[in-house]
Amino acid sequence: MSGRRVALATWLFLGPGCLIHAAPAAVPQPWQRPYGGADATGAVVLAYWGFEPGAEGADASGRGRALALRGSSRFTGGGVAGGGALECFGSGADRLVGCGAMAKRHPSLSPAGAFTIEMWIKPKPELADTKSVWLLDKKYLDYRKEGADGDRDYCLKLVAASGGRRRLVAQLGFGKDSADFGSGAFDLPSGEWAHVAFAYDGAGVGRFYVNGRDAGGSSHPGRGAVSPGQRDLVIGDRIGSNFSAFPGWIDGVRILGRAEVFRTxxxxxxxxxxxxxxxxxxxxxxxxxxxxxxxxxxxxxxxxxxxxxxxxxxxxxxxxxxxxxxxxxxxxxxxxxxxxxxxxxxxxxxxxxxxxxxxxxxxxxxxxxPRPSPGRMPVVMWGTGDLPRIKEIGFTHQVMNLADFSAIWDADGPVESLSGDRLTEAGKTLDEHLAEGIGVVATLSPGHWLQDNAELGPKFGRVDRGGKIGEKPSLCASFSEVSAFARRVGESVARTFGGHPALEAALINTEVRDGTRLCFHPHDLEACRRATGRDVPDLVKDRGGVRYATLRGFPGDRAVADDDPILAYYRWFWREGDGWNRMHTMVHEGLKSTGRRDLWTFFDPAVRVPPAWGSGGGVDVISQWTYSYPDPIKMGQACDELFAMAKGRPGQRVMKMTQIIWYRTQTAPELPKDESKRVAWEREIPDARFITIAPDHLREAFWCKVARPVQGIMYHGWGSLVEAEHRGYRFTNPETAKVLAGLIRDVIGPLGPTLRDVPDRRADVGLLESFASNVFAGRGTFGWGHTWVADAHLVLQWAQLQPEILYEETIMRDGLSGFKVLMLPGCDVLPRSVVAQIAEFQRKGGIVVGDEFLCPAVCPDIVLPSLARTGAPDKDKAELQKRAAALRAELDPFYRRFAESDNPDVVIRCRRTDEADYVFAINDRRGFGDYVGQHGKVMERGLPSKARITVRRPGAVLYDLLAHRELEVKGGSEGVEFDAALGPGEGRTYLLVPRRIAGVAIDPVPESRRGGRAEIRVRVADQNNGCLAAVVPVKLEVRDPDGRSAEFSGYYGAANGEMRVGLDIAPNDAIGKWSVRATELASGRSTEAQFEVIP
Amino acid sequence: MGRLILVVAACLFGGAVRGANSGGPAERRDALLKAALGGGVEEVGRGLSDENLVVRRTAARLLAEAGASAEGALATALGNTDSLVRRTALRALCRLRPERALDWARKGLGDEDPAVRRVAVDWLTGVEPRTDNVTALLVKARGDGDALIRDAASAALFPFQRENVSLRNRKDYDHDVRIAQAIPLPESGWEFRLDPGDEGHLKGWFSGGGPGWARIDVGKTWESQGHAYDGVAWYRLTFKLPSKPGKLTAVDLAFDGVDEAAWVWLNGEYIGSHDMGKAGWNKAFQLDITREIRWGGENVLVVRVFDSAAAGGIWRPVRVEVLE
The missing domain is CATH 2.60.40.10 (Immunoglobulins)
Known part of the structure; x- marks a missing residue:
């Protein structure tokens, strides 16, 4: 076909995709009626089965490829042109018996070059229950299988696509391997005849046709004719074993020895x-x-x-x-x-x-x-769900694949990241997302693709000192070819989809650093030499470090020189040496190459590494996924690790993901043998490997995240959140999705823009995660929160402290000024410069809390003994809280908290901007429930709590940002006190400001013309009639004269009590009086104004 | 100096006092810090008797920083009721007076609090060259009830070290792990050799071969097979494995019980150990051997066993476990 582009300009347009052919003057096409003459018996016809009454199984081409019925199949009337047909019955659950009709093997059924398979099909309703059925088979093994049995001839299948549609898939065997050819999705109503065809050009290109219409295809350059096989040919089912028959009628099956073009x-x-x-x-x-x-x-x-x-x-x-x-x-x-x-x-x-x-x-x-509100907080489904439910729950983004890495690898420069039908489908999907207001996150993992590629993986794999590739694939991301490929991936996606506003973000090389290994290519050795000034130390064997106990002459005080060769090597390896961070940066820069500055990139899980800066490279956002068990407040610990990591790259933002899935083995491992003792989900899905997070855990984890200045939140595990097609993730708790939807609706929606804008309160309690101790003593959390180092953070939270996690690099760069308490869990070994900083900190009055592992060069003021968890979450929590109470008692004479609760189960956290404090209270009181609690592994049931909260800020006025009202406080010279009653897993957000909110005002809006601009300015005033020195959540509603909500109606965070919104009045907007209502969500005051839109 | 000793004595014999400065603990601590800046060792020393432990520890730390002028106070602080003060003092003294450190370390090893004993063993492990006296103290520390002390001493005395964590125990592995296949090693056909001088590891017995090995079975103690012996002994087994399974993520060598500690080599490579002291005699353990195992070939497994008392040996079965 030829193609020409006619560029015309008008002032608008668009449309959905279904093809409509207004019918006059359709030219009859040969395929539309039973073939006769040369179309049926010509030399190019290899076989033709018309199922005509009286000659049902005969080969109408005269080639003698007669059919014999199999199983329950039968020849019937009711064919497409009123003649006969082959009726097949779906295999259902019984996949041991084949049906359809079979023609004996014959060499002529293996085309020597181009060929076409076509047939009429009329599905039965039960097709909807199938995932994949066979229309025609001469291949049998629909996967790569070397030898005489496999990779030969062809088969044609009908597979399920999204939205109840279907796709055709042909698989061709080329002797050494096989290749799939696929059509685009199409509607296939049951009870209606449809003509389907696959035409292969004998040179790698296959196209599909449905009712004469081009239905897409695939290209496999370099392929030739199929390799001839020895199997019979079956219509309507698979040749043998694991049958999956087409449930319906088949008519007019023809195999041609050329690639036919069909038309409508x-x-x-x-x-x-x-x-x-x-x-x-x-x-x-x-x-x-x-x-x-x-x-x-x-x-x-x-x-x-x-x-x-x-x-x-x-x-x-x-x-x-x-x-x-x-x-x-x-x-x-x-x-x-x-x-x-x-x-x-x-x-x-x-x-x-x-x-x-x-x-x-x-x-x-x-x-x-409409354009989204500028401050909207992303709520990302790290996965893909169906749009209606994604939207209903309140997600703002979900993940989508937008790159064909193979094509990009083969290219010299940036190319279209998808092509053909995949490009078309992706475009439609992006449109659908944009229409629903859901942003798309492109998942781009070129590293995984290379690593798992059978040919390229070994070529670019990591090698040991002897130059040997490891058994497990592990990409050496430091190859220049790999870097160039990474950038090309980013550039290609940006070029192909960067102009589509639905594409808002990209996830880059997720979960790659867990599998990283040391590597000894010449370029790795040279890079190490350049960065550290030395060769890789001989004692360095693997990524796990070198234990100090094995090193003769290691300093007795375990204060190691900052430039110790082993320490320097690992610092380099984790920051840049393994190449991943640079590779992420390359993808990121490629994505930005077309100027899409608003597109944000992220990497996760970013703290599955030792505590050293740099993870994620230059991405805009780092994130981490965390399982909430056994203690949901560990979500906060993982969050704080991300902030510690981001300190190494000013401007890098943090988001946080909660796993919707729970490992069955970690939460409810033993299925009760006695069925009567099984709970509902155990009875329904006894073999579930991943189950749904308990709703109270999700709620508490949510509050742990938003109590910190995260820029977005994420969730993974669609199959466990809703009833959906699952791949091991099972939906076992229907309450969880309701809780999440409620939190997004009630908290993220109205408060999200405010929460994104309020920074953390400057920490005066630090917790050091030591890189040197990771290298020399194997300490650290690797982002899992399983170890004592993480539990120490939980102890601090329960002790009503608000720790900032510090890396050694942070201390080396910024010192410890401003800190009053420093916790050193699992700090067996420390760099000398850090020891010196700690000594200076103590000389200035700082309190050091250490454990039994602490580097002897540091003398702690308080010892917090470590705890090895027993696996009994109630006992472990009680022990940790006991330590928290003891620590609190020891610290009390020396340290005064800014805010605290009198109930250790109610964890307090504060953020601050200008004159305003934002106090979060999170209820961590839990017990064993009857969802998984009966297994004794997780206390998943939240329980109500009460607490008296003290904030040492005299004279403050207190607002509940969820209830939108002022609360009474008991004041004193030291601060304010108030009571809080919290439901299971519940959180609260309070705003404390020095002066009471007096009101909210909208400046007069001038008259505006259609096509012009109107600016709305809202001010939240305090008692002194100044703008409130806080970020105040404001709800803005703009309505046209017909009462329709206008663009930019929504929620805002009014920084310094003030916000401005510019309305672009549309040429077709209604003229007349428009109304503006602004409601500040602290005290609940609102005001209304009007302005005029004129023609 | 005399006044300082008097103050410390007051702490030791007269119980804790609030300290010379009035006010709360924070004020008293601040006063010590200020005093230290002015070189007031005497005033700082009085802090060792403060009723508040943080204040007392601050005093000990400041004395340790003061150096030689505080030696007397630090020596006396070795008897302080607070173990952290003792710990700080011991460490400071060992640094100040290396020639007397052995005596202090010996004393420290007898302290009731492991924090103090750890300081002693930390110092001992760093002494170069290592004298017989130091070695003797480390050998003693190897039997300490505290795992950290035991491990530190063992590491200093035993030249083979490797951290070995089975995939099933790895906290950073985000997948369930199952045993896809278990291959029991034979209970008979093992070889055995006593090592009363604890020198086999220095003589390379782990590399296989060599004379002087007798037959023994596993799954039962060596005493039950005629070896009335406590100490170090070696086991050796040559075994063949089938070809590599199609799917595996990791391979473990699983011991159901070795009385009481074990150090393991496979094909000449040191794999790791199981040493929990006496408590380890009936504890199962697994060691990752993914890299060292030879599929479809011959493997040589050598196990050094230490038993301090009563029955000893590899008294329960051993298996190769394929993990997925």
């Missing part, structure tokens, strides 16, 4: 791969319509007419001549200044074949969506 006989129009959803005020937006001449002859005087009645648009576009099979792309500019809504219209194309007029019409629906 009409002028066709569709929207191709163009967009139909746009974000308001988007620049350079355009829509594409694809017109294809499938009439079977040339057309003249082709004209496309676009019309959208609601905006008075009618645009005529002269297309001119169109040759046979010619395709034209018509580009139409879109005016995105229009009011956000759906604009319905049509495009009609006509063309003349002599006196005959061909006509096609495509109903169109342009969608212009």
């Amino acid at each position: 006989g009409r002028l066709e129009i569709d929207r191709g791969s163009g967009r139909w959803v746009f974000r308001r005020m988007e620049q350079g937006a355009s829509f594409g319509v694809r017109v294809c001449n499938q009439t079977g002859g040339a057309l003249s005087d082709c004209i496309a007419v676009l019309g959208i009645e609601s905006v008075g648009l009618r645009k005529e576009i002269r297309v001119g001549q169109m040759g046979l099979d010619e395709v034209r792309q018509i580009a139409v500019d879109v005016d995105t200044s229009l009011r956000p809504e759906r604009y319905r219209g049509s495009v009609v194309v006509t063309g003349m074949a002599g006196e005959t007029t061909h006509r096609a019409e495509l109903p169109l629906e342009l969608v212009i969506v």
Whole structure:
């Protein structure tokens, strides 16, 4: 087919994708009726089964490939043209008996080059219950299998696609391997005949047709003819074992010895791969319509007419001549200044074949969506769910694959990151997300792809000192080719999808550093020499470090020189030596290469490494996933590790993920033998390996995250959150999704912009996670929160302290100024400069809390003995809280908390900006419930708590930001006290400001014209009539004269009590009086104003 | 100096006092810090008798920093009721007077508090060259009830060290682990050799071969097989394995019980140990051998066993376990 692009400018447009062929003058096509003559018996026909009554199993081509029925299948009437058909019955659960009809093997059924398989199919309703059924099989082994049995001939399957649609998949065997060819998704209504065909050109290109329409295809360059096999040919099922028959009727099966082109006989129009959803005020937006001449002859005087009645648009576009099979792309500019809504219209194309007029019409629906509120806090589904439920729960983003790494690897420079049908599908999916207001996170793991690639993985794998590749794949990310590839991936995705506003973020090389290993390529050795000034020390054997106990002459006080060769090597290895961080940076920079500054990149899990800066490289955001058991407040510990990591790269932001899934083995391992003792989910899914997080844990974990200045939150485990197709993740608790939806609705929605804007309160309690102790003593958490180092953080939380996790690098760079208490858990070995800083800190009055492992060079003021968990969560928590109480008692004479509760189960955390403090209270009181608690591994049931909260801030006015009201406090010279009653796992957010909120005001909004701009300024005033020196949550509602909500209505954080919102009044916005209502969500005060929009 | 000793004596014999400065513990501590800045060792020394332990420890630390002028106070502080004060004093004294450190370390090893004993063993492990006296104290420390002390002493005395964590015990592995296949090693066909001089590891017995080995079975104690003996002995087994399984994530050598401690070599490579002191006699343990195992070939397993008393030996079965 030939293709030409016709660029036309109009001021708007768009449309959905279904292909409509207005029917006049369709030219009959050969495939539309039973074949006869040469079409049935010509030399090119290898076999043709028409199932005609009386000759049902006969080969109508005359080649003698007669069919014999198998199993329950039968020949019936009711064929596509009123003749006979082959009826098949689905295999259902019984996959041991095959059906369909079989033709004996024959060499002529293995085409020597190009070939086509076509047939008519009419599915039964039970097709909907199948994932994959066989339409025709001469291959048997639908996977790569060397030897005489495998990788030969062909098969054609019908597989399930999203939305109840179907795809065709052909697999061809080429002797040494096999290759899949796939169609795009299409509708296949049950009870209706459809013509399906697969045409292979004998040179690697396969195309599919459904009812004469091109349904996409695949290309495998370098392939030739299929390798001939020795198997029989089966229609309607697999040849043998693990049967999966097509449930329905089959007619007119023909195998041709050439690649046939099928046509509809009409002028066709569709929207191709163009967009139909746009974000308001988007620049350079355009829509594409694809017109294809499938009439079977040339057309003249082709004209496309676009019309959208609601905006008075009618645009005529002269297309001119169109040759046979010619395709034209018509580009139409879109005016995105229009009011956000759906604009319905049509495009009609006509063309003349002599006196005959061909006509096609495509109903169109342009969608212009409002821009998201600027401060919206991302709530990311780290995975992929169905859009309606993703939106219903409140997620703002989900993950999507947007790159064909193989194609990008093969290219010399940036290329389209997807092509063909995958590109089209991806474009549609991005549009769907944009229409629903859901951002897409592209998952880009070129490192995984290379590592797992059978050919490239070993070539670029890590090697040991002897140059030997390890058994387990582990990519050496330091190869220059790997870096270049990483950048190319980013550039290719940016070039292909960077212009689509639905693409908002990218996840880069997730979970790669767990498997990193030392590497001894010449380039690694040279890089080490360059960075450290030395060769790799001989004692360095693996990534786990070198234990000090094995080192003769190691300093007795375990204060190691800062430039100790082993320490220096590992510091280099983890920061840059293993190459991953640079590789992340390359992908990140590639993604930014087209200027999309708003697109944010992230890496996770970023702290599955020793405590050394640099993890994630140059990405915008680092994140980490955490399982909430046994103690959900460990979520805060993991969060604080991320902030410690981000300190190494100023400007890098932190988000935090909670695992929706729980490991069964960690939470409810033993299925009770006595069935009566099983709880509901154990009865229903006894073999579940991953179950749903308990709702109270999710709630508490949520509060632990938002109590910290995270810029977004994430969740993984769609299959455990809702009833959905699962891959091991099982849905065992329906309450969890409700809790999450409620938290997003009630907390993230109204308070998200504020929470993103309020920094942490400056910490005066530090907790050092020592890199040297990781290297020389194997300490650390690796982001898992399993070890004493992590539990020490929990102890501090329960002791009503708010620790900042420090890395040695932080202390070396910033010192310990401002800190009053320093906890040193598992700090067996410390660099000398850190020891010196600690000594100086103590000389200035700082209190050091150590454990029994502490580096002897440091004399602690308080000893907090470590705890080895027993696995009994109640006892472990009690022991840790006992230590917290003891620590609190020892610290009390020397350290005064800014805020605390009198109940250790109510954990307090504070953030601060300007004159405002934000105090979070989190209820950690829990017991064993009847979800998993009966197994004694996790206390999953939250219990209500009460606490008296003290904030040492005299004279403060207190607001409950969830209840939107002022609370009474008991004041004193030292501060304020108030009582809190919290439900299971519940959290609260309080705002303390020096002066009471007096009111909220909207400045007068000047009269605005259509197409003009109106600025709204809202001020939250205090008693002194100044703006409140705080970030105040504000709800803004802007409505047009018809009561419709306008763009930028939503929630804001008014910094310094003030916010400005610029409204772009659309050319088609309503004229008249618009209303603006602003409600500050601290005291609940609101005000309203009006302004006029004129023509 | 005399006044300082008097103050310390007051602490020792007269019980804790609030200290010379009035006010709360924070104020008293601040006063000590200020005094230390002015070189007031005497005033700082009075802090050793403070009723508040943090204040007392601050005093000990400041004295340790003061150096030789505080030696007397530090020596006396070795008898302080607070173990952290004793710990600080012991460490400071060992540093100040290395020539007398052996005596202090010996005394420290007898302290009731492991924190103090740890300081002693830490100092001992760092002494170069290592004298017989130092070695003797380390040997004693190897039998300490505290694991950290025991491990530190063992590490100093035994030249083979390797941290070996089975995949099933790795906290950083985000997958369930299951035993896909268990291959029992034979109970008979093992070889055995006593090592009363504890020198086999120095003579390379772990590399296999060599004369002087007798037959023995595992799954039962060596006493039950005629060896009335406590001390170090060696086991050796040559065994063949089938070809490598198609799917495996890791391979463990699993011991159901060795009385009481074991050090393991496979094909000449040191694998790791199981040493929990006496408490380890009936504890199962696993060592990762993924890298060292030879599939489809011959393997030589050598186990050094130490038994301090009563029955000893590899008295329960041994297996190769394939993990997925």
